Amino acid sequence: MFVSFNSMTNLYKYKPLKFGFIVLCPNLNLGHLTNTISSINIYFPEAKTVIILPSNCKKEDLDTASSFKKSYKGGKTTAAMINAGMTHTLCNEWNFILFSKGWVRNRLDIKYSYFVENEQDILFPIINRNLTFAYSDMNGLFIHKKSFQDIGDFPDMDPLDSSKIIWASNAIQKGYRFKGIIGGKVF
Secondary structure, eight states: OOOOHHHHHHTTSOOOOOEEEEEEOTTOOHHHHHHHHHHHHHHOTTSEEEEEEOTTOOHHHHHHHHTTSEEEEOOSSHHHHHHHHHHHOSOSSEEEEEESOSOOOTTHHHHHHTTOOSTTEEEEEEOTTOOSGGGSOSTTEEEEHHHHHHHOOOOSOSSHHHHHHHHHHHHHHTTOEEEEEETOOOO
16 A cells, blocks of 8 residues: 555644544443543543433433533444434534443544544554454444444344444545554543
């Protein structure tokens, strides 16, 4: 693969990016959700954030989550929740997809910006030596909204790894690039 010098000069430099967060809370653990949202509010106060809960959540859970940020019901599967998050995202550019778990690292956007060349990049963290997107951790998936709309939704199926393989295949056929980020842990 030939890479021109001009495209290489765009890599490995900080680029200010407009980004938001999609926080998935599949287990309805409001303590984890509180930690994640609090850290986003402290470290990234300008970022637009939405919360996605599973479709079987109670009205009280949705009301509680809505007290933090805009909240929506997703589907029964993780793939359906990601699709709902990308549909309801308040940021029309880059979006971090996270699971509510803990305290989000500061300067996360800066680390990821070094590897972004254009909207056709899909970034994911490399954790526990999982080097391929299909088996990677979804915590920290970084994707542009236009890219997601062009590729389409994740197939609504379990396990998530199968859905990711099909979705990634569609993305690659359309010319998108997957980039694993070493040390891209979100929490």
